Amino acid sequence: MNLDKYFHPLSPCSLPIIQSSDTSTDAVVTNSSIESETSFVNASLLNDAMGQEFVIPVDRLLRAEYIKYGPIRLKLPNNSYPQTLFHGKMRAFQANWYISRPWLEYNKYNDSALCFPCRVFGSALNKYDRTFVEDGFRQWPHALEKNRGFDKHSKSENHSMCMEKWTSYLHETPVDVLISEDMKKALSLANKERQSRKDIVYLLIGVVITLAQLNLPFRGHNEGEVSANKGVFKGIVELISRYHPPLMIHLQKGQANPKGYPSYLSPTSQNEMIQYSAEILREDIIENIQIAHFFSICLDTTPDIAKKDQLSIVVRYVNINGEIIESLLDLIEVANCTAVGLVTTIVEVFSKHGLLIESLRGQGYDGCATMAGRYNGVQNLIKVKNPKAYFVHCYAHRLNLVIIDTCKRNVITRNFFGIMQKLYAFIEGSTKRHGLFKDIQMKCYASQGEGKKIGTLKSLSDTRWSSRAEACQVLLENISVLLKVLDSIIYDGKYDSGIASDAFSLSKCIDFQFCLCLVTFTDILKLCNIISKYLQNEDLNISSASLHIESLISTLQGYTTEAYFDQLYLQAEKIAENIGVTYSEPRHRKVPTRLDDSEHHVPIVLTGKERMKEQFFNDVIELIKEALQSRFSHETMPLLKSIECLNPPKAENIQDLRVLASYYIGDFDADLIEYEYKLLAKLIELSNIGKIGIHKLYLYMVKEGIAKLYPNLNILYRLILTLPVTSSACERSFQH
Known part of the structure; x- marks a missing residue:
């Protein structure tokens, strides 16, 4: 069961600032820390566009990360930098120039040399050498000449000020970075607490589901701390806590601070856990129905202890493995138990859960006039909306x-x-x-x-x-x-x-x-x-x-x-x-x-x-x-006359197949299905498969991959298996 979406992640801005005892860093400018082969691999975190790694981020936290990574010092194998013709000779940038020049960096996009500290800090001082900051230095023959190129730039006052600023920056961690570190610590502690509470909630949900499966009451008459009988839910939780230290600690925190610490044991929390568990299960059911495409419904109503009518809606479908599944979709209170009122409720439930009434292929109810009435019953009103929603009077009720x-x-x-x-x-x-x-x-x-x-x-x-x-x-x-x-x-x-x-x-x-x-x-x-x-x-x-x-x-x-x-x-x-x-x-x-x-x-x-x-x-x-x-005569359910043509398929029953296909016009290719039927009939005959039942035969077809070979017959088998037989599942939902 995945409940992650019900636990909202914390943002740093929602956390209190935790004062750190360590308010400084020991970072220094050294050859080992700055002269490393830094191609700024993480530049994609700052700018994704090509060449944008030389654009200094505006955001202070990102700017701090940018400065931390230092110059972009690209080293190409065998010094394979682009060559430029100068006075009849080919000249290029050299990787060994990085040595003793921690400030130097190379821009591969315009084949030029830049000064990292001047780029980062020069604009803030309004003093910088445009060549080493924006345009890039490309006069490779003069790069190492005295009082020219690199030598001239490194001795300039602007460069010295930028180097000093860079060194100071690395020695003194910015305030916002310190705050960021404190937030990270706070977030880490909060996430640990969140994970701990999440584990507790998972455990409590397990108790909730177990009690629901066993049809046991949750609450006691008196759930106070001194009560000898706090109810089944709290009793089981306290029993588990004896052998589960994290749960014991959680309960102790809740008892010590009942108003400030959530224990998740209140009636409201229990109801929420029941509701969330039901929502997650319902989401799985709806997803499986949508995969199956076709489904049928069974309905029944009963008054509860408060004398209010409860409507049980059970869906039936065939899953991808060929298994017939009946699942409770909803159990809701209805104020209007007339046929019109029930149909309105059904349509609303379908709309809420994203189910299409056009995909409904069967209805199963008892024989009361409200449900089974030929003209004004629920079954006929739904047939008006979807004629393919075949009605089956519950077999168990009929017997x-x-x-x-x-x-x-x-x-x-x-x-x-x-x-x-x-x-x-x-x-x-x-x-x-x-x-x-x-x-x-x-x-x-x-x-x-x-x-x-x-x-x-x-x-x-x-x-x-x-x-x-x-x-x-x-x-x-x-x-x-x-x-x-x-x-x-x-x-x-x-x-x-x-x-x-x-x-x-x-x-x-x-x-x-x-x-x-x-x-x-x-x-x-x-x-x-x-x-x-x-x-x-x-x-x-x-x-x-x-x-x-x-x-x-x-x-x-x-x-x-x-x-x-x-x-x-x-x-x-x-x-x-x-x-x-x-x-x-x-x-x-x-x-x-x-x-x-x-x-x-x-x-x-x-x-x-x-x-x-x-x-x-x-x-x-x-x-x-x-x-x-x-x-139980075929006259009361004409569809039954033709169903046996699928159990198993026989060439002489092709006319029954046509009659059966007429109930589902548009759901498959009515012409092609006859050819598939003849081929499958021959295959069944050669395989010596007798009359084993429609469902067992379809399971065999799915297991052996035959269903995929005959897509139209596959749909027809699924449609027949989707038809409801009884509304017993609704009766069971009232009992449990």
Whole structure:
């Protein structure tokens, strides 16, 4: 995690001046310090243009650096300086002239000699020899003549004054340079402190992220220094400080100066660290989405503890490795939960994060009218903005609705789950009765060893998808214990008559019919629950989801056999015998015609094995199959008809490919993709790759480099894998 951009670097002007004890330098003008081969390599720091290294900087600090580096004394190999014709002879500058002349420098741009101290200090004294300061000396034959050339210049009064000024300058460090050195020291100390605090913040952010991942609360009720429980965040930080000396020192500084030293432990700091961490993660997510180009969204809303609606926005895309990624993009409060209000919020979020709605290729919501409404729902309003944003009704929600529909449409089933809910409310609605249920379990299971887990009755829920399967399983395992609890309440004088009467009524409801319903739904719901949990995988693709729904329908079709019902009936008989329930053929009561207005109506009490099979078991299986086929048919999602042409590609499925391509006009070359499809189909055939699933096939294509060879097919596979399957990720975001 890179947080550097949140730590602003300090500028020298923002630092206090630290007085230095060393206010002078020992620099002197010597042959070793000035006669060094100085071509002023760092002149580029002052002037980048060619020849500009002879321009003296105006800035005082840069001028000090310029003087520090001294004359520009260029030495060319083999004295290969430019030659000039003088009186029939070629003459040139000589490198040995530098010896004993520390002031001498050479300008390669106009082939001339200059005097460094006169150039630098002469203009300030308004006294200088123009030849050795501006024009440059080029009379090479007279350079060494007495009272001419170098000799004449070195003996001049102006030169002597400039040399003295140069020597004094190097002995006495300028005030602004001293200030600069103090600032450097201050900046160094400040940077060390800054780095130390930065390391502390990194550590604290690690604690923040860990608590967030574990879904743990941050703060305690009383976070004062003397509090025994300061909350999870401060507790963990103090624990780490025992083994991390820098953190211990940091905490001690904060305690010693709570108003002047930032401890980064306040609620505000915690919120900022959470916010910054989220921003950095979100930036990575957005960058990956933009690389993927196409993406889909899943939305869901829920009220928080303050009764304010929170909107969860999850994005789904395929990364460069072919992996399906679902990430939480934003969790925001919404004041307007109408379809128009939600769409407005989505557009604003896209705009804020730099995402284009034109790149949206899928929508995944539950089936409520606000979200899935054909005309005024969110899905249609977004389709108006982008027709390619294909809507998928959440598969997990649809499967849950299948179970709910079945429970409502069959009388026996509806009554069975009604009794189950009353049993839950009766036992778990009282700590005393719950304790009795637990105690009797412990006594009954004591002989079975420690492997038997104490169970708790589960409540039924239309929104928690696995609730019915869990409730049936717990009740099946503890039905004998439950009856003992009811009998204990009925015959124990400690309970009042109302409670005892309720216990008596509930015990009478647990008859053979109830036992048969219990074993039947425990088995069926286990099957459905496996598929439901599979549908909640974030890397699931729509093709695989459809195949699993088809497998569920096929499996339920096999349940209609005589042998399977006999197996369930025998199991119900054993349970009934174990709990002391005997089956008796009751008098069949005819339902009045005025009440018999349901096409799925069956008698309240069944009389006989065959009637139970036909009017209860077979009816339930048919209702589930009918609901599955209705909610998951290709007619409800036409795109599904053509997707299987990619799993795997086959030449005879070219027409399905054309239909599939029609949903994504403009995203790839519709003509060229057919040629790629035929080539890939042949390659898959020769490679003996069977029907391994669209996602696994695409991962294989990416790994082997095949996806790059067929760019249009590559896009189509990514588009299909981008389609959402469920909105489970939104549900998980509310939980965590």
